[in-house]
Amino acid sequence: MPSIGLIANPNSRRNRKDPDAMRAMLRYLGRDDEYVETGSTEEIARVAARFRRRGIDVLGLNGGDGTLHATLTEFIRVYGNQPLPAIALLRGGTMNTVANSCGVRQGTPAELIKALVGARRRGLPLAGVHRDIMRIDDRYGFIFGNGMVYEFIAQYYSYGDPSVWSAFRTLIEGCASVAVGGAISQRMFRRFCAKVTVDGNRWPYPDYVSVVGSTISQVGLGFRPFVRHEERPHSFHILGLYTTAAGFALELPLIRLARPLNPKKIIDAVAEHALFEADEPIKYIVDGDRYEGPKRLELGVGPRLKILLLR
Numbered sequence: 325m326p327s328i329g330l331i332a333n334p335n336s337r338r339n340r341k342d343p344d345a346m347r348a349m350l351r352y353l354g355r356d357d358e359y360v361e362t363g364s365t366e367e368i369a370r371v372a373a374r375f376r377r378r379g380i381d382v383l384g385l386n387g388g389d390g391t392l393h394a395t396l397t398e399f400i401r402v403y404g405n406q407p408l409p410a411i412a413l414l415r416g417g418t419m420n421t422v423a424n425s426c427g428v429r430q431g432t433p434a435e436l437i438k439a440l441v442g443a444r445r446r447g448l449p450l451a452g453v454h455r456d457i458m459r460i461d462d463r464y465g466f467i468f469g470n471g472m473v474y475e476f477i478a479q480y481y482s483y484g485d486p487s488v489w490s491a492f493r494t495l496i497e498g499c500a501s502v503a504v505g506g507a508i509s510q511r512m513f514r515r516f517c518a519k520v521t522v523d524g525n526r527w528p529y530p531d532y533v534s535v536v537g538s539t540i541s542q543v544g545l546g547f548r549p550f551v552r553h554e555e556r557p558h559s560f561h562i563l564g565l566y567t568t569a570a571g572f573a574l575e576l577p578l579i580r581l582a583r584p585l586n587p588k589k590i591i592d593a594v595a596e597h598a599l600f601e602a603d604e605p606i607k608y609i610v611d612g613d614r615y616e617g618p619k620r621l622e623l624g625v626g627p628r629l630k631i632l633l634l635r
Contacts, residue, residue, distance in 0.1 A: 326379070326380070326381035326382075327354070327356040327357050327358065327378065327380050327381070327382075328353065328354075328357040328358070328380065328381075328382045328383075328384055328412075328437075328440070328441070328444075329357070329358050329360070329371075329375040329378070329380035329382070329383050329384070329409070330349060330353065330357065330358065330359045330360070330383075330384040330386065330437065331360050331361075331362055331368070331371060331383070331384065331385055331386065331387075331395055332346050332347075332349075332359070332360070332361045332362075332386040332387065332416065332433075333361070333362065333363070333386065333387030333388075333391040333395075333416065334346065334361050334363060335363055336386075336387040336388045336390075336391055336416055336417055337388070337417070337418050337485065337486055337487075338388070338416050338417060338418065339386065339387065339416055345432065345433070345434065346386060346416070346433065348432075348433075348434040349384075349386065349414075349433055349434050349437040349438075351434075352434070352437050352438045352441045353437070353441065354441065354445075357441075358375075358378075358380070362395075365394060365397075365398055368394065368395050368398040368399075369398045369401070369402055372398050372399045372401075372402035372403065373402050375399075375409070376402060376403055376406065380409050381409050381410065382409050382410050382411075382412055382440065382450070382632070383399070383408065383409040383410070383411050383412065384412040384414055384437060384440070385411065385412065385413055385414060385416075386414040386416035386433045387416045387417055388416065388417020388418055388419065388420070388612070389417055389419060389420065389421050389422050389466075389467075389611040389612050390417070390611055390612050390613040391416070391417065392413065392417075392422055392465075392466075392611060393463065393464065393465035393466070393610050393611035393613060394613070396408075396411075396457060396464050396465075396629075397462075397463050397464045397465075400457075400464050400626055400627060407627070408627060408629060410450060410452060410629075410630040410631075410632050411629055411630065411631050411632065412436065412437070412440055412632045412634060413426065413428050413631060413632075414433035414436045414437060415428065415430070415431065415432070415433060415436060416433050418486050418487055418488065419488065419491065419544055419545075419612070421467070421540075421542050421543070421544045421611075421612070422466050422467075422540060422611065424542055424546075425466075425540035425541050425542040425548075426453050426455060426540065426631045426633075427453060427633055428631070428632075428633060428634060429633065429634060429635065431634075436634050439634045439635070440632065440634050443634075443635075450632050451632070451633045451635060452630045452631050452632040452633055453630075453631050453633065454557075454628055454629065454630055454631070455539055455540060455628070455629055455631055456539045456557065456558055456559065456560065456625050456626065456627075456628050456629075457539060457625075457626040457627060457628075457629055458537060458538070458539055458560050458623060458624070458625060458626065459622075459623065459624040459625060459626045460608070460610050460621070460623055461617055461621055461622060463610050463615070464610075464626045465610035465611040465613075466538060466539050466540045466611055467536070467537075467538045467540065467543060467609070467610070467611050467612075468536060468537045468538065468608060468609070468610060468623060469534060469535070469536040469537075469543075469608065469609050470516070470534060470535055470536075470600075470606055470607060470608040470609070471514075471515075471516050471532060471533055471534035471535065471565075472512050472513055472533045472534035472565065472572070473534050473536055473543075473609055474534075474607045474608055474609050474614060475511055475512040475513075475514070476494060476495075476498065476512060477609050477612060477614060478614065479494045479497075479498070479508065479511075479512065480494045481614075488545075491544060491545055492545065495545065498512055499573055499576075502569045502570055502573050509569050512569075513533050513568070513569035513572070515531040515532065515533055516531060516532060516602060516603075516604070516606075517530060517531045517602065517603045517604075518531070518532065518535075518600050518601060518602035518603070518606070519599075519600070519601040519602075520532070520535060520564060520598065520599070520600055521598065521599040521601075522562060522593045522595045522597070522598045522599075523593070523595045523596060523597055523598075524597075525593075527564055527591055528591075529564065529566045529591070531566070532564050532565055532566050533565040533566065533567065533568075533569070533572060534564075534565045535562065535563070535564045535565070535598075535600070536549065536550075536562070536563050536565075537550075537560045537561065537562035537563070537595075537598065537623055538550040538553055538560060538561055539553055539559075539560045539561075539625075540553055541553050541554075541582065543579075544612075546580065547576070547579045547580055548579065548580070548581075548582035549563060549579045549582075549585065550563075551582050551583070551584060552592070552594050555594045556594060557628065558596065558625050558628065559594050559595060559596050559625060560594070560595060560596075560623070560625060561592065561593075561594055561595075562592060562593055562594075562595050562598055562623070563585070563590050563591070563592040564590065564591040564592070565589070565590050566589070566590070566591065567586075567588075567589035567590065571589050572589070575589060575590070595623075596624065596625055597622070597623065597624050597625075598622070598623040599620070599621075599622050599623075600620065600621040600622075600623075601619065601620050602619045602620075602621075603619070604619065605617060605618060605619055606618070606619065606621045608621070
């Protein structure tokens with residue numbers, strides 16, 4: 325019988341702060357549904373194997389964007405060529421960028437799981453949107469970024485407990501530092517040298533402030549640089565920022581309004597594959613989690629997922 329498999333990350337900021345609220349979802353689950361708390365990739369892999377054997381048709385995720393990317397990475401590895409269940413994003417994180425970009429309504433994890441279970445019991449169709457997921461080396465996620473984006477996230481975490489306020493503080497202090505040529509700006513906008521090849525075409529610039537790619541529109545705080553993310557299935561929108569710090573700051577209003585960016589500052593493409601060949605190990609983020617990879621890094625496209633809207 326189809327059932328819900330629900331995974332909660334007890335280490336996410338929101339769940340750590342209120343574990344009782346995290347477990348409030350249990351009261352709505354049915355006899356054939358399953359709730360699991362996972363704290364490591366090994367645990368996620370074991371749960372993925374069990375859910376695959378059981379044939380669950382909905383995978384509920386209660387955690388932040390990092391939890392989403394870590395969990396889906398393990399599920400994609402375990403499921404292989406078998407399609408993944410529909411995904412219910414339960415907004416258990418601080419920013420919930422993926423859920424916001426996909427149009428998942430506001431609500432607590434308990435409210436969202438209640439809506440899901442209620443719709444199933446009434447026999448209502450589960451509406452959703454389809455989104456591709458990117459493959460970044462051996463990981464999967466919806467947002468990739470290096471250079472300036474990596475340094476922004478590093479600065480964000482340096483303020484301590486992550487929050488929306490910390491993200492706005494990082495943005496405000498970064499812009500102020502750009503205006504005066506301060507240390508934050510110099511660190512955040514340090515250029516990196518790399519050969520970037522997109523679908524077999526070598527981009528013409530020797531260095532960049534950042535290269536970012538995504539299969540969703542938003543990058544956080546309502547900024548929407550990926551205006552071409554739905555241009556065609558099984559692809560991602562990739563942008564190379566070769567402008568200066570000040571030049572990028574002037575583009576922020578356009579990014580906020582989801583308008584096309586100045587081609588004299590930013591090169592972009594809708595792609596299926598990208599290759600980085602850098603002069604030094606590449607530091608990058610996947611959905612807000614930081615990694616340091618090799619000098620050669622490949623981006624591709626993973627499976628196409630159904631994200632439930634939970635109206």
